Amino acid sequence: MVNHEGLTVGLDHISFEDVIQQAGVSRTAVYRRWPYKDLFFSDLLRELADGAAPAAAVDEAATRRLLGSVLAASTGDLTTPQGRHDVVSELLRVSAVSDFEAVHGSPEWRTYLALQATFSSLPDGDLREDVQAALARSEQRFVGRVATGWERVATALGYRPRPDTGAGFPLIATLATAAMRGLVLMALSDPDLLARRVPANPTGASAPADWSLIGLAAAGIAVAYLEPDPDVVWDGDRVASLRALVTRVPDRHRAGG
Template identity: 50%
Template sequence: MSIPADSSGRMVGLFLVGVAAGSEGQPRGRGRGRACAEYASGAQFVEVGQALSGESVEQVGLGGEEAVRRVALEHIEQFATAEGRHELCVELLRLGALQDFEAMHASTQWRSYIALHATFLSLADDALQGEVQAALAAAEQELNDRIAQSYARLAALFGLRLRPCLHTSFDELATHLNATMRGFVLTAMARPDLARRQPKSGVLDTNATADWSPPALGVAATALAYLEPDPAVTWDARHVAAVRDALPTMAQLSPTSPSQDGTPSSHTE
């Protein structure tokens, strides 16, 4: 089911009012009529949640991989040195986090989708509540998979691996990043100052001065806490050329499974 963006908010808003009102809402008929109304509302809840999650997922994940490819290609010479790679990686994390936060913070779909998570537990029918929970869990898994794949490709691009001492996976990294970003989006509704960008120098051991917001810094710092240079990758001229050639698609840069522990195998010479 595809719900136009301009109608999603209205449908969800009307439904949330009904759920939140509970027994204090407008009187409803008893028996089969009430049960049918509750089922219809629940089914609508599931369908709206699926539609909103589909629209919202498209907005998240390194601010769009097309931008990653473009910036990386414009600065391909920086891949030749460890310092250059680190500077460029931090810049891509900064730009991606800024774009993701601003897209989510401004999105009525995202606000409604987040509200669904807080509201579905008010459903009186346990079976229906379980159905809604399953639908939301599936949407969350799809979102998490998208984020994990994006960061797995970023790691492969820069010859990074998950830190072995963490015994973790790209799925876990994505869960952490998703929770960090979502927490900032929620908090910024009451504290809009969190969206403010400020110029900072030397952030995350870089030599650059750039505009940072708290969400961008939180996401970038979290990602780098999980990642380290892969000692199996040799950065010679052939390798830099291989990266340049693979950038137009980036699919070639992705590990086989971003959910597995260990090192992205792409780019090993």
């Protein structure tokens, strides 16, 4: 029966009466709007799906801080191709871990996972179509944010998508998100994946290092789809601009902001 019907996830654990009580609204008014609790839960699914976040995205300020710490620890010369390559490699290695931990511990991720499972168990009809469309919009927004993050960092470090691959940052973000989500899902039942490290040099850096599994996945995507931008000239001014970028505090994070 399970193989035929599938496992279902829903909102049965939420009491409609408890919702009404905690909301502090009139029970009569609620039942006037939703005569049956199933109607309320249908609207709730639509609302959750439309505002769902597939994962907690690391914000721009955190990315700048991470890049700043990598630059501060770097002993290479940023005016040389190998020096910049080593910085990119190290950034991929350490940022993948922080992204993985953020997603793995994200309540938004678990809600999104439950919504996906709930959607798959809904019968054909308007509700299923509405939830599917809402989840798709949420997914597109999230991948868009990830693509913007990859583009900002890659551009700052003088990299671009390889023209011969036909890939842009949205595709790169889609692949990176899929790899991240797959490993996070595996880690739910195998937490040791969080701590697993592999001595490797997937990017051709000056020296090998201990890489996480998601770091290896991110490095593979970056190596396949990114290359140094030949139009970028790395001189003292460019290096200074990069360091200024990572030390600049966004206005909303300033004191009193």
